[in-house]
Amino acid sequence: MKYIIRKTASMAVTVLIVSFLVFLAFSVIPGDPAVAKLGTSATPEKLVKLREELGLNRPLPVRYFEWIKSFLFGDMGTSYSYGVSVRSMLAGKLPITFCLTGMSFVLIIVISIPLGISAAKYEDTLFSKITDVLNQAVMAVPAFFTGILITYAAGLVLHLFTPGGYVSYRESMGGFLYYMLFPALAIALPKTAMNVRLLKSSVLKEAKLDYVRTAYSRGNSTNDVLYKHVLKNALIPVITFLGMTLSDIVAGSLIIEQVFSIPGIGRMLITSIGNRDYPVVGAIITIVAFIVIFINYIVDILYQVIDPRTRRQG
């Protein structure tokens, strides 16, 4: 319990630091939004008036707390380019990106864990050697190139889907999920390869430790030793990796959306960077940041559930 409280406090501190940095980056560094808004029609009087209207004349910390408060209540400001609220712009796009991220995460786990375990179990066999080589190769292919290759192979050659033919989930849930399967696969493949390798080496490393010999000496079968003792220990580094991966996937999906023309927050981010639409960029970055921090928090808690050694000292 103490551990959870401490981790929660630490998460809160990180949230504060990160959001302050984002606030600094997008509200202060790019220059005066009043100047940007008025453009050529700016006169000193108009600027002062607008600044007062926008609350820009107040001290920085006050502005930060105002900003974070309204952000947490869902008011993320107004887009420079479109003049509509950032919230309404994001509303329809977040679920799409979440769905993509979630799908690829599930794919990674479903493919890599059984594969990693069998690669370790059948070490020194042809199967294990083939997985080794495949892993090394697949790992080296960046997700966006995997995406292009999938577009080409599955879309243009095999006609399994129409590249660029995004199906909205409002139109057809099944069609949407089927279309999303391909970009999710593109994101998942390199990470899956990495995880298979990690799990394999982790299992093999654990299998050399003394407690495994103890387990055998009590009459456990090979499978019992693997599933009752080794696996849980071997999963500890895998959880760390999956936590890091999850935040990588979020970033990966921003790029993959571009490859498969999916109208998620990734494409919006790129467009907004191009337009220098700082409220939108800031909002997206902050949301992604909060998600990443939250994932790390969950990973920390998971550790504590799995590994009793972290409970005492933390």
Added chain:
Amino acid sequence: MKRKRLLNHKLIAGAVITAFVVLVSAAGFFYTPYDPNMMDAASKFAGISLKHPLGCDNFGRDILSRIISGSGTTLVIAFCTVLIGSVGGMLAGAVTGYFGGAADEIIMRFNDAVLAFPSILLALVFISVIGSGKYKVILALGIVFIPSFARLVRAEFIKCRSMDYVSSAKLMGASDLRIMFVHILPNTMKVMLSSVAIGFNNAVLAEAGMSFLGIGVVPPDSSLGRMLSEAQAFIFVKPSYAIFSGAMIVLMILGFSMLSEGLEAL
């Protein structure tokens, strides 16, 4: 006593691939078969031929020449990025790891916060504030790479600072600076070397990703990521363009990652 092997097959394969990639791109600074930006309407989408070994793109530019010069740009960016990241990270990690204390805690908390993010996303934040272009990409990625190196060097320093040889150097009256840079630093080099290789890997990946999104290098510079995004538009007519430029990225990453693993296994 177990004798460690001096070479392993991963190290050799990684070194060969990396050497090939580096040589090809270095040669590109002096000679490419064609001017990589020379357009030639007559050879638009030309196929593979003796004249154009990898064919031509939508503007009739020679793909081989573009790949060679694009790899050069990508590698230069990766090199500078890793240089900034490793030197900055080394200094920060050495100081925080050796001295510890409150400054260390603050810097590392900040570091952890930054490290939790995918590097490409952070670089995007920078780029969106300072604008894109070759040098700005280097700056953005370089800064973004500092924390990971810092964490690594810090961990090594923490490991070393409690070693008995450091205690005995202190007993003899060696200064902190001397202990940090003469006694401890050489012992972190092995770890540094393999993480520099993996740093190249990440830098290539990040640069390619950013340029692919069109917020990395800007024309007339061309990099592999940028070419891949151009090629994606013509994947219907000319898949080989995308495949060749992508393959070059894959080759680079493969080389650096195998090199890193090979070094680690030494």
Added chain:
Amino acid sequence: MLDVTDLNIEFHDHLTPETVVNDFDLHMDYGEIVGLVGESGSGKTMSALAIAGLLSRKNMKKRGRIEFEGTDILNCPRNELRSLQGKDISMVFQEPMNSLDPLKKIGYQVEESLKIHTDMSAKNRKRLALRALSEVELPDPKGIYELYPHELSGGMRQRVMIAAAIISKPKLLICDEPTTALDVTIQAQILELLKKINKRYNTAILFISHDLSLVRKLCKRVLVMYRGNVVESGEAEQVFSHPEAEYTRLLIAAIPKFEKLRKD
């Protein structure tokens, strides 16, 4: 009970095969305590692992016979071997820090062999586990039952290991340097404990150590190994007072003596 004849073990992971155990013979009766002495690399641990049926099957060639109550441990099928391990033959290892699964509660690890070999109810298993824990003189067995290995000291962990090894009342207990990693006073306590267990259950103990003086305290019979060969065997007192092999003499001479060095 146990009859080992002409045991040979060769490693095959290098280009030239390496013999680690050469013509090892051992006979043990019920309730006997036998010591196996040698320095690191003498093959004593390898022989013990072979007797416990724990040698991995890769890169290794084994010849000879290890007969335990009529079962040939070297060549019997895996299931038959498993039905002995943890039931009739138990083992205690050197490193109490690493020999327990860090993620499982002490209770689970102590009663694991009951779980594998009997269809006892959970309640009965727990009862026996608590009894075994108090038998190895651990304070507060109920509390320890719920703890994890990292919450115990080295000596306590070694006691837990012993409790887990004796819970199914094995006929043979193999102890591989069980006290090397522990402080002297704890060492003495563990030796006492092993003696008690031997008396109470008539458990035969194969005690492996590099420390001749420890072996002398515990064992009636002793085997001295050097580079894979048994160079001397016999009654412990006899070996100690009239060593025949040159190597045994060296070993005895290397025991630090309780006398002044500076007056020589």
Added chain:
Amino acid sequence: MEELVLKVDKLNAWYKTRGTIFNRGENRRQILHDISFEIRRGEIAGLVGESGCGKSTLGKAILSMVKDTEGEVLHFSENPQMIFQDPYGSLNPSKTVGWILEEPLRIRGELKNSLRDELVIDMLRRAGLDESYLDRYPSELSGGQRQRVCIAQALMLKPSLIIADEPVSALDVTIQSQIIRLLLELNRELGIAFIFISHDLKIVYQICDRVMVMSGGRIIEEGSDEEVYFHPKCEYTKKLLRAAGCDQKENRN
């Protein structure tokens, strides 16, 4: 009476157990309690006790390698040195033996190059090695050879006091006695005083003039070797002696 080289008066030491931002300072654990003793020139004092009793911490605290201490440590000699238990960690793996031995002189900026070499070779020989070791790296040496290099390095600054923290417990039995003999030789020839920290009561008896027994961060018994080994006052000392096979009856005859 020989002159003092070290006087420790009411030394207390604490380790910080990991605190949080909220309760800093609360979590400090006392390792040493009111330790007082003196070391005279040329004497070998044994410091015995079981693991965790604070004997290593005491050795470090004497050389101000422990941060949180109270009490007085007075050195009456220059450059007291330390020899550590693990010969693998006490030599910088990226430097040659020659470099390691010269380093103390470089730090002091004391000697010219030619004299430096001479001194290095001299100390190396004293430690039982020769100049062929100068260009070797620690990884090429055995545990015993490393410990000899450590001893040579400690000798470079001509100390009058060396604290040896379990210097032989990581070595093979046969090597152990060689190193012990070397220490004894240095004590006799150079008059160096030693604090010999060990858990092995027999080895301590072999070389020490005086013995201090530690338990729970306190020195619970102190006296000449004869007093402590044959007329122990504390129950704990008796128990230790018994466990180590040093009880009187068995070994006196």
